[in-house]
Amino acid sequence: MKTSALGRIALATGIAALTVGVLPATAQADDAPVKRKTLPVLVEFGDSAFQHPDQVKAGTPDTYFGTRKDSLASFFSELSRGRYTVVPAVEEGVVGPVKLPMNAAGCDYNQINKLTREELTKQGLVMGEDYESLSITFPAQKAGCAWAGLGSVPGPYTWLNLVGTANGLPVLGHEFGHNLGLGHQGRSMCADGDLVDCEANGTSAKSLMGGGGPAAGISAPEMIRAGWLSDDEAVEVAESGTHTLRSLHGEGSGTRALDIPMGEDRLVVEYRHAAGSFDQDIEGVHAYRVPKGNYGSSSLIDVTEANKTSGNDAPADADAITSVTDKANKISVAVLSSGNGRAEVKVALNGEDLSAVVDAPEETAAPDPEHTGTETDAGAGAEPQIGGQKPAGGSGTDTGAGSDSDSDSGENLAATGGDSSTLPLAAGGAALVAAGAATVVLMRRRKRA
Ligand SMILES: [Zn+2]
Structure with missing residues (x-):
């Protein structure tokens, strides 16, 4: 299959997902706009740290919440036409870097998630109250993760396996797309x-x-x-x-x-x-x-x-x-x-x-000039419910490619990027696996007789 550079980036970063929440099949578009309280957290390990932690920290709020066109917030505002965006859960826009009592080697994303949440609890930050979405960025050097990003489908968690000093929208937007209940297409x-x-x-x-x-x-x-x-x-x-x-x-x-x-x-x-x-x-x-x-x-x-x-x-x-x-x-x-x-x-x-069939299209006003803003059409985005979710721990009842069915009580895994054979999420019949491989799995399941 031909994959563009951009596609490779998106897929190579994409990734897996744990179903940890319950999401309505489709949210109602006429509800109030959703402003999802999002908490980016920078974490480091016993065996590795960011090479330029100050730069990573300084740039993170802008990457997620900045007014620039390619911030995560701007992207979702424009895409949803004002129905959904992400807002900072804390005034500074980011927490960390926090040193976790574990090594990076082994890419234990469940443990990373668990220890990060424990640290946040110590800092008085409560999930579901102080923040609704937890986005963990950690240095890639020693972790050996087979992916650049991971996201629960649907759910409140993303993991970013950072190379360099800033996450990019191709990865970030893709993982947050998983959080909205989207598998790979x-x-x-x-x-x-x-x-x-x-x-x-x-x-x-x-x-x-x-x-x-x-x-x-x-x-x-x-x-x-x-x-x-x-x-x-x-x-x-x-x-x-x-x-x-x-x-x-x-x-x-x-x-x-x-x-x-x-x-x-x-x-x-x-x-x-x-x-x-x-x-x-x-x-x-x-x-x-x-x-x-x-x-x-x-x-x-x-x-x-x-x-x-x-x-x-x-x-x-x-x-x-x-x-x-x-x-x-x-x-x-x-x-x-x-x-x-x-x-x-x-x-x-x-x-x-x-x-x-009668060729009589209903009367429709000519389309307005094409441009997209962020201030129109109040409405609601899908807001993954975080109540009652299971802790992201262990791999589990992966139900298949993008089968993020709302009744999933188990964990739904989706991974992109790297060698699928090394993906931790590939075990247990994982659904969305990485990049090309993952997508192939996905497509085969969708093939119709
Ligand atoms: Zn993905």
């Missing part, structure tokens, strides 16, 4: 345009969770999972008809995604177009399979040969669909027009003939 090749015959192949490149880097934001099914599309924006299609889509990450109101029943699964259709910080290199109508209603585990349906990534020189619309058919579930989708910030998409259900 793969690609399913359906060469003849019929969804009954598809082959897993690589990553979607349409999401930060699928090798697309931060510039891809996240895809429509993931936006639904996060609770960042209202019912008016993600329209459940119950009968044949024609719909006007506006761009997924653009400003303004209107339908941004079609959510179509497809047997036990869902078929989600989106329109992508450059907007704000996102989709400068993604254009056109794309389709995703959502297995059994798990919007955090979707895969791109690719009926083309281009296999566009965020790094190759395929055109921005190389993976866009013009039509797809699912004979098994008697669904047909055809794109009537696409471009300049809007698309017309016709959907035929129950085996109806596409040509018989």
